[in-house]
Amino acid sequence: xxxxxxxxxxxxxxxxxxxxxxxxxxxxxxxxxxxxxxxxxxxxxxxxxxxxxxxxxxxxxxxxxxxxxxxxxxxxxxxxxxxxxxxxxxxxxxxxxxxxxxxxxxxxxxxxxxxxxxxxxxxxxxxxxxxxxxxxxxxxxxxxxxxxxxxxxxxxxxxxxxxxxx
Numbered sequence: 001x002x003x004x005x006x007x008x009x010x011x012x013x014x015x016x017x018x019x020x021x022x023x024x025x026x027x028x029x030x031x032x033x034x035x036x037x038x039x040x041x042x043x044x045x046x047x048x049x050x051x052x053x054x055x056x057x058x059x060x061x062x063x064x065x066x067x068x069x070x071x072x073x074x075x076x077x078x079x080x081x082x083x084x085x086x087x088x089x090x091x092x093x094x095x096x097x098x099x100x101x102x103x104x105x106x107x108x109x110x111x112x113x114x115x116x117x118x119x120x121x122x123x124x125x126x127x128x129x130x131x132x133x134x135x136x137x138x139x140x141x142x143x144x145x146x147x148x149x150x151x152x153x154x155x156x157x158x159x160x161x162x163x164x165x166x
Contacts (some may be wrong), residue, residue, distance in 0.1 A: 034144055
């Protein structure tokens with residue numbers, strides 16, 4: 001895989017580096033729905049979601065996955081995994097606004113080889129195939145990859161992950 005250093009211009013900031021992407025994919029995902037938020041463009045989105053004061057957002061689940069929501073309403077928080085479908089995927093070195101160059105894996109930027117975002121959001125309601133949450137930071141229409149219950153440290157989240165197989 002070759003590394004290309006670009007100056008300002010080629011759609012990236014001075015000092016950033018991109019790589020040639022592989023010809024094919026190693027795996028596939030099923031989008032289980034999409035996310036509705038108040039933001040229509042990436043530029044409108046906040047840098048981080050706010051579980052306390054952020055706006056309500058709705059996860060619209062494809063009806064085929066309706067039974068997968070059984071029992072979810074018993075949790076206070078959910079981990080939302082979503083696909084940042086408008087993000088570049090080829091940068092290995094990035095220069096955040098007002099910051100110094102850093103490797104992609106040292107940043108929470110949506111620009112990454114697999115633009116998967118993860119947010120812990122406050123669960124407000126589950127009604128049919130609509131899940132209302134607070135605390136997301138993506139644009140409306142963002143594809144939804146997965147949803148799982150989450151516990152915050154205040155709720156007694158384990159200090160370390162459980163042993164494999166438990």
